Amino acid sequence: MTNLSPANEPSLVDETEAAEVARDRAGDAPRSGWRMLLPTMTPWLVIGLVLVGAITLFGIFGPYLVGDPRQIRDIGLTPPSGDFLLGTTQTGQDVLAQLAYATRGSLQIGLLVGVLATALSAFFGIYGAYRGGFADEAFSLLSNVFLVIPGLPLVIVISGFVPRESRGLWTIAVVLAVTSWAASARVLRAQTLSVRHRDYVAASKVSGEKPWRVIVVEILPNLLPVIASQFVFAVIAAILGEAGLSFIGLGASNSATLGTMLFYAQNGFALSLGAWWWFVPPGLMIALFGMGLSLINFSIDEIINPKLKNLRQHRKRARKAARLERELARATRRSRPQEPDAVRADRAKEVSTR
Numbered sequence: 130m131t132n133l134s135p136a137n138e139p140s141l142v143d144e145t146e147a148a149e150v151a152r153d154r155a156g157d158a159p160r161s162g163w164r165m166l167l168p169t170m171t172p173w174l175v176i177g178l179v180l181v182g183a184i185t186l187f188g189i190f191g192p193y194l195v196g197d198p199r200q201i202r203d204i205g206l207t208p209p210s211g212d213f214l215l216g217t218t219q220t221g222q223d224v225l226a227q228l229a230y231a232t233r234g235s236l237q238i239g240l241l242v243g244v245l246a247t248a249l250s251a252f253f254g255i256y257g258a259y260r261g262g263f264a265d266e267a268f269s270l271l272s273n274v275f276l277v278i279p280g281l282p283l284v285i286v287i288s289g290f291v292p293r294e295s296r297g298l299w300t301i302a303v304v305l306a307v308t309s310w311a312a313s314a315r316v317l318r319a320q321t322l323s324v325r326h327r328d329y330v331a332a333s334k335v336s337g338e339k340p341w342r343v344i345v346v347e348i349l350p351n352l353l354p355v356i357a358s359q360f361v362f363a364v365i366a367a368i369l370g371e372a373g374l375s376f377i378g379l380g381a382s383n384s385a386t387l388g389t390m391l392f393y394a395q396n397g398f399a400l401s402l403g404a405w406w407w408f409v410p411p412g413l414m415i416a417l418f419g420m421g422l423s424l425i426n427f428s429i430d431e432i433i434n435p436k437l438k439n440l441r442q443h444r445k446r447a448r449k450a451a452r453l454e455r456e457l458a459r460a461t462r463r464s465r466p467q468e469p470d471a472v473r474a475d476r477a478k479e480v481s482t483r
Contacts, residue, residue, distance in 0.1 A: 177424030188236045191229030198226035216406035219397040234386040242367030245306035247360045254317030275311035288379040301381045313359040358429045387411040
């Protein structure tokens with residue numbers, strides 16, 4: 130076996146260090162403009178995307194794979210079995226079929242409220258702050274009024290005054306959106322006030338660009354991470370709010386949602402009868418979907434908050450530095466010449482006699 134001479138040590142160390150430096154530079158390469166608007170791929174983000182994607186696919190395609198959720202059978206409160214994977218309700222209705230249709234209804238309400246609330250907050254926050262003057266003062270006053278009004282009591286009052294036959298998905302979505310846009314509008318207003326005085330915005334104004342184009346082209350791209358975070362939060366709040374309204378009997382009529390499943394399970398005394406398969410699946414679906422969206426929202430926070438991004442970058446660089454030190458230590462050990470067995474035996478004997 131050929132031993133390495135000490136003369137080869139610098140070359141091995143230099144090659145290892147050069148390889149590590151090249152990998153570090155490749156990992157820390159600057160990302161493009163659109164890439165900077167995307168969160169860093171982390172295990173938590175992957176878990177959130179998997180949860181949200183799986184539940185969304187179940188809500189979209191699940192109703193096509195199950196039977197009629199309203200079909201009544203004479204096998205009430207049957208536990209989960211091969212025929213009914215999630216058991217049956219008190220009237221013999223398939224819980225899995227109800228869960229598929231209810232998930233689709235809750236996703237529709239969450240999407241509608243997320244879009245409406247985000248659009249309202251963007252209009253009153255971004256447009257008002259950009260225009261300034263009376264428009265900004267009026268929009269700010271309106272958002273402050275909605276902020277001081279308790280949200281849940283207002284939703285209950287509005288839903289209570291709407292006739293039951295008129296309480297559909299769109300009605301509940303509008304009620305939830307109207308009562309949940311003000312806080313996001315305040316955040317967007319503060320962000321817009323800090324952006325509108327920058328040089329590229331002033332240059333667009335001086336060049337004669339129309340206000341709507343300045344907002345869409347120059348200001349809005351800088352606020353996309355904030356808007357995305359607010360949209361995700363609005364979807365979470367909408368699903369929870371609709372579940373709360375439906376649980377007290379003020380939800381959407383003639384529409385299946387996860388909240389209506391919990392409402393009928395409560396009226397059917399599922400908890401007292403031990404029929405866990407009736408109320409656990411919708412509650413677990415709400416919890417998992419909310420957790421997935423929260424994990425996605427936490428990842429978006431890294432783009433909004435520079436401190437979080439810098440902290441992750443410092444940790445990444447520290448791990449790379451520690452890996453580089455280990456590689457250099459291993460290369461140094463490998464490059465040292467091996468001592469003959471007799472020399473090692475004499476050195477061990479000398480140490481033992483001491």
